[in-house]
Amino acid sequence: DAKTTQPPSMDCAEGRAANLPCNHSTISGNEYVYWYRQIHSQGPQYIIHGLKNNETNEMASLIITEDRKSSTLILPHATLRDTAVYYCIVRVNTGNQFYFGTGTSLTVIP
Amino acid sequence: DSGVTQTPKHLITATGQRVTLRCSPRSGDLSVYWYQQSLDQGLQFLIQYYNGEERAKGNILERFSAQQFPDLHSELNLSSLELGDSALYFCASSVAGGAGHSPLHFGNGTRLTVT
Numbered sequence: 056d057a058k059t060t061q062p063p064s065m066d067c068a069e070g071r072a073a074n075l076p077c078n079h080s081t082i083s084g085n086e087y088v089y090w091y092r093q094i095h096s097q098g099p100q101y102i103i104h105g106l107k108n109n110e111t112n113e114m115a116s117l118i119i120t121e122d123r124k125s126s127t128l129i130l131p132h133a134t135l136r137d138t139a140v141y142y143c144i145v146r147v148n149t150g151n152q153f154y155f156g157t158g159t160s161l162t163v164i165p
Numbered sequence: 166d167s168g169v170t171q172t173p174k175h176l177i178t179a180t181g182q183r184v185t186l187r188c189s190p191r192s193g194d195l196s197v198y199w200y201q202q203s204l205d206q207g208l209q210f211l212i213q214y215y216n217g218e219e220r221a222k223g224n225i226l227e228r229f230s231a232q233q234f235p236d237l238h239s240e241l242n243l244s245s246l247e248l249g250d251s252a253l254y255f256c257a258s259s260v261a262g263g264a265g266h267s268p269l270h271f272g273n274g275t276r277l278t279v280t
Contacts, residue, residue: 087266098167098255098271099208106266146266152221153198153257153269155208 058082058145064160067137073130075159077143080124087146088119089153090128092139099142099155102128133163168192169272171256177278183244186275190237190258196220197239198259198269199231203252214239246279253277 060078067073079088089104103110103117105126110117116129130137142158168191178184190197199211201224210223214233225231228246233239243250253276257269 089268096202096253096274096276098169098257098273099269100167101268101270104266104268152210152213152223154210155200157207 058154059143059156061141061143061156061159063157064162066162066164067133069135069163069165070132073133073137073161073163075128075141075143075161076125077127078125079143079145082123082145088117088126089144089146090115090117091142091144091155093142093158094139135163135165137161138163167270167272169256169258169270171272171275173275174273175276175278177280178246179280180246180248182246183242184246184277186241186243186254186256186277188239188241188256188272190239190256191270194258194260194270195237196259196261197233197237198257199239199241200255200257201252202255202274203249208255211241243277248279251277251279
């Protein structure tokens, strides 16, 4: 049921920016894009979400393309603690459900 | 800390038994969601409650049931347990129950082991 496509894995050097892509080509006009991460069997942690404008908070930035068919999560200065599985989710408005796909396993390398 | 509390953290039981998992949502959140994550599997949505009423159902087995109480805490009941029910069970909460874009906030889960 997931409506997003993410690369299965990525590496990033510690201290560099981590750019995690997500394709959501079938997104509808009123559907938001959410990003979560899960660190080793802990509960998924909310990172950020947006509709069409770029968003930034203390954890990350979210860049959504103008056609809204893809987005990129940016962790500006990756640390070892950012090693996790990152999930990009398009929320299904009917039923208010979040469907998690397989995500991107990000490894931050010292 | 997400503010969502799940108990117990770990549960070990035998096949055929019944267990109850408990979730206290964040203060002010009216919706509770239950998810299952088996070993090396993704998060599977089970069921959602909003202010005491069932709002949405996902891949929840008939042996499983849930409810949300007037104080908004929720319980997930798993019965006739099988080995394949061994998994992490996560609860999440959010302010809204239907339209809107409030995010879900997850607890740290209950790890169920069926032997």
